[in-house]
Amino acid sequence: MRHIGQAGKIFTLSAVASVLVLTGCGSTPKTQSKPVVVEPTPIETTQVEDNVTPEHKLLEAKKVWERTRNKEQRDTLLLQAADLYLQNQQPVLAQQVLYEVKEDGISGVNQSYYALLVTKAYAGMPDASAEELLAMLDGVTGTGETAFQKAELQTQLFTQQGNLAAAANSVLKTNLTDDEKVQQVWQWITSIPASSLDSVGSAYPDLSPFITLRELTEENASSPEKLAKSLQQFKQVYRGHVLENALPENVIEATQLTDAGANDIAVLLPLSGRLARTGQVVKNGIMAAYYTDVEKRQDEHLLPRLRFIDTNEVDTQHLLSEIGDTKFIIGPLLKDTVERLIPSLPLGVNVLALNRPDELPDNASAKGLATGSSNPAIADDALASGTGLAGDDTQNELHSLGLPTSLNYYGLAPEDEAKQLAEFIFNKGYRAPIVIAAQSSLYQRMDDTFKKHWRILNNQENKQRANITSVSFNDSNSLREGITQALDVAQSNERINQIEYMTNDEVYNMPRSRRDIDAIVAFASPQDTELLNPIIEASLNPYDGKQVPVYATSRSMDYDSGKNQWRDLQNVHFIDMPWLMPSHSWQPLQQEVEQAWQNQNTMQKRLFAFGFDAYQLLPQLGMLNTLKYLSHEGLTGTLSLNQQGEVIRKQPQAIIRNEKVQMLSE
Structure with a gap:
């Protein structure tokens, strides 16, 4: 293809003709009943007339060149033709015109126009570099x-x-309306981790008012009334700013909430029968949170009345009768009771259920939860967070009542820990883990959830295959055999033996483990994990110079076994509740709990923390449901709500070093 307008040559139609030829063989232009109405050109020094086509501009460019040899005027007309092609959704033809203009050299007056059009022509194309286009x-x-x-x-x-x-x-520099700008900027600002906000404000001063607004809502999350007053001061400080008259919709909604005023709370727990011990420990946690409120408020008249209702072997109608007109409910604890009770509750009730149903939209991980076991440890496994049962129409009807009404589900689901672990490991950059799971229903569920979420994370990177090596075991022998095979140590030994047999000489070599494995994930009991870790260390070749980290969940940790456990778990990474960590923010509370309930085991400590957080969450549900970016730092983790009303629990990471639990900052 010849280049357009070379010096000393007559401009015929090198660019024009090539574009027109492409028009003819690429796609036949559609006949339009109305002429194309063209918006004003983006460059102030040129204007594109109304009711013209790209071809008109190309022919005009030809005439200008033949008559005047004015390159700048000709190129301006060609760029306008490319602009029209883009407006007519014909990017290929626009790209061809832009290519021809570039080949002849861009004059200074047209540089901005050209750069803008090239970016418009290629933005969004899969092979285009966003970085180059931004430059x-x-x-x-x-x-x-x-x-x-x-x-x-x-x-x-x-x-x-x-x-x-x-x-x-x-976005703030676009011509969107103030409301559109605020809603979009607010969505992104509230998606940025809180730890990054200071650096964002320094890099982009125009975003500082939005960051200040976010911090203001976080500081006043406990009271809609206080938030409303703080917003009035905020508007005075930022008078004239877009936020003065166009606050984010969810912030306005938060100020219109009624302060919780939960003066009567019904707590539904199994307090008799085979799960009485589990229910009692959760009750202890709730009562501890209640008395912490007593110390803060210093006015018993402001405290709610707590009523504990035994759910053991009672029907739904009996529970409804016991609940009466109470508008705030914590529980039930058992999944089947949740499934029976929640749909029968009247409108206007605030519920924080302590379990979730099996069948939930977009939440297959809840399936198969075991409940009703006489074993308290198994009962603990049944505590699962979940999704609201009420549809949009019901939620709208609840909202119209003017109450901070919500249906939320909070729990200690093992599947949630498996999902968090998958995200953490993936974000660390690991892509080829070995996943070791004991052959029990609990750990197999965690194994399934991890692999399912791992595939989702891989799909987000457009990877068709999730590179996971699976090991399943039911005793120490199958555990050892599974690990050695997964690490390819067994095959390495066989190769050494074959060489020795063929040469009749001893081969001085070490069995070598696989080099593609970058992490090991364990879903096993504390006792099995203690056996597993030394086997892994023995199977990894020390001469490879590669350390493969081992990751586990709280289900692999037992804080009652003494120091020998920590010795066998050396270098194991795991996630667990802050309440179980050696250094946390509730030391005075811990001392009081140890005096009141001596010798609590690990499972009881978790159930206690669960009850404590449930009580503290209840009055915050209205605000957390409205401002999804808010969170509550609880004994069980950092707690927030998703769009379905599930309490999402993020636990901190720790590692075993020198026979001690050490918190990790990341």
Whole structure:
């Protein structure tokens, strides 16, 4: 293809003809009943007339060149043709015109226009580099429509890169309405980790008011009334800012909530029968949180009345009768009771259920939870968070009552820990783990959840195959055999033996483990994990110079076994409740608990923390449901709510070093 307008040559139609030929053989232009109405060009120095086609501009460019040999005027017309092609959803033809213009060299007056059009033509294409296009946009100057289009493209490209802060900053420079700007920026600002907000504010000063607003809502999360007063001061400080008259919708909703005022709370727990011990420990946690409130408020008249209702072997009608007109409920604890009771509750009730049903939309991980066991440890496994049962219509009806009404589900589901562990390991960059799971229903469920979520994470990177090596065991022998085979140590030994047999000489070599494995994940009891870790260390070749980390969940930790356990679990990473960590923020509370309930075992400590957090969460549900980015730092972890009303629990990471539990900051 010849280049357009070379010096000393007559401009015929090198660019024009090539574009027109492509028009003819690529796709036949559709006949339009109405002429295309073209918006004003993004460059202030040129204007595209109404009711013209790209071909008109190409022919006009030809005539200008033949008559005047004015390169700048000709190129301006060609760029306008490319602009029209883009507006007519014909990017290939636009790209061809832009290529021809580039080959002849871009004059200074057209540099910005050209860069803007090239970015528009290639933004969003799979092979286009967002980084290169953003660099090209840096050279675009201009005001008005040009600046708006530049900001819109920058927003698109920064979003593709996942740079939400830069995207939010660019949105503010677009020609969207104030409400649209605020809602979009607020969505991104509340998606950024709190730890990054200071650096975001320094890099993008225009976002500082939004960051201040987020911090303000977090500081006043306990009281809609206090939040409303703080917002009035905020508006005075930022008078004239877009946020003065266009606050985010969910912030406005939060100020309109009624303070919880939970003066009567019904707690539904199994307090007799085979699960009485489990129910009693949860009750102890609730009572401890209640008395912590007593110390804070210093006014018993402001405290709610707690009523504990035994759910053991009673029907739904009996529970409804016991609940009466109570508007705040904690529980039930058992899954089948939750499934029976929640749909029968009247409107206007605030519920924090301590389990979730089997069948929930978009939540297959809840299936197969075991409940009703006489073993307290198994009963603990049944505690699972879940999704609200009420549909959108019901939620709207509840909202219309003017109460902080919510249906939420909170628990200690083992599947949730498996999912968190998968995300943590994946975000660390590991891609080829060995997953070792004991052959029991609990650990197999965790194994299934981990693998399912691992596939989802791989799919997000467009990887068709999740590279997982699975090991399942039911005793120490199958555990050892499974690990050695998974690490390829057994095959390595066989190769050494074959060489010795063939040469009749002893081969001085070490069995070598697989080099592709980058992490090992264990779903096993504390006792099995103590056996597993030394086997792994013995199976890994020390001469490889590669350390393969071992990861586990709280289900592999027992804090009652003494120091020997920590010795056998050396270097194992795991997640667990802050309440079980050696250094946490509730030391005075821990001392009181140890005096009141001596010799609590590990499972009882977890159930206690569960009850404590449930009580503290109840009055915050209205605000947490409205402002999803808010969280509560609880004994069981960092607690927040998702769109379905599930309490999402993020636990901290720790590692065993020198026979001690050591918290990790990441």
